[in-house]
Amino acid sequence: MERTEVNTLGEFGLIDHLTRNNETKQASTLLSVGDDAAVIDHFGKQTVISTDLLVDGVHFDLMYTPLKHLGYKSIVVNLSDIYAMNATPTHVTVSIAFSNRFSVEALDELYEGMYAACEKYNVDLIGGDTSTSPKGLVISVTAVGEVTPNEFVTRSGAKKGDLICVSGYLGGAYLGLTLLEREKKIFLESPGVQPDLENEAYIVGKLLKPEARKDVIEWLAENNIKPTSMMDVSDGLSSEVLHICKQSQCGAVLYEEKIPVHNDARQFAYKLELDPTACALSGGEDYELLFTIDQSDYEKMVLNEEVSVIGYITEPEKKPTIITKGGNTYDLIAQGWQHQ
Ligand code: TPS
Structure with a gap:
């Protein structure tokens, strides 16, 4: 079987590749892959959804990143995607995978930062998942927000003279x-x-x-x-x-x-x-x-x-x-x- 190295595509090329056959079937899918967030319609209300992954050694280095700041940042970078759609974030879910290097106290610090960001931006942390991992720390946050119907702003509306x-x-x-x-x-x-x-x-x-x-x-x-x-x-x-x-x-x-x-x-x-x-x-x-x-x-x-x-x-x-x-x-x- 053919083997193509992922790094020949680059991050955006890989996303394009993985979603090349992705056809949305739901009438409620208003905006799919390719923007800061997706938009779905719920009986006339519009919901904006975005997910980000933060990986130890790729997105942060624990040698100089206090866990409290890391928790804060992992929420904020997701909320930023929701604001970028002209929407207001309302909820987040947080999933983490961590090695046995992390104590309960260390994870408490991480979540202290997450809750501080939730408090500041007025969003609720409503769920997620935890797992162990053989190495390091992985954090995945999904943020959900609301937008006045059809007021969301995409990357595709710029026109000459703007x-x-x-x-x-x-x-x-x-x-x-x-x-x-x-x-x-x-x-x-x-x-x-x-x-x-x-x-x-x-x-x-x-x-x-x-x-x-x-x-x-x-x-x-x-x-x-x-x-x-x-x-x-x-x-x-x-x-x-x-x-x-x-x-x-x-x-x-x-x-x-x-x-x-x-x-x-x-x-x-x-x-x-x-x-x-x-x-x-x-x-x-x-x-x-x-x-x-x-x-x-x-x-x-x-x-x-x-x-x-x-x-x-x-x-x-x-x-x-x-x-x-x-x-x-x-x-x-x-x-x-x-x-x-
Ligand atoms: C240890 N960095 C990480 S993610 C990113 C940048 C500039 C852009 C957005 O990523 N190495 C360490 N810490 C860092 N902060 C960086 C590199 C720089 P994504 O496209 O995944 O949202």
């Missing part, structure tokens, strides 16, 4: 990861050397304790702005913009100088001789919202200081590009995070 917006700052989580990986290496090579993370609180916080942008979704609703497309930034800005282009069948122009990078992240990038824009384009886990709006919403949008307008949508014939501070134009290529 403005591309992003909330908060990008690149911070990637720089936090770079810092902690560097400190871990130093520690393993010379135990006893205490890292000084005081000055890097911002980037470490972005990685270990992200928040979902509930505030942005609420602001958009209060200001009567319905994005034409939306997703959250989990893999890096470049690949997310390319997802919107592909699924909306359009091109895009981004302005490098408009891409928001927090000053603390910028300073740390310079210290390591990294390009802050590259960190924003290719780093992942920012969990900010990327969305497009109709031009007529521009005047309202600029009143929100939490959101940057970073470019615009073009016709599909034009390749997605980025214009640098120096005025050069480059093709936007998918540099985002991909599991190998």
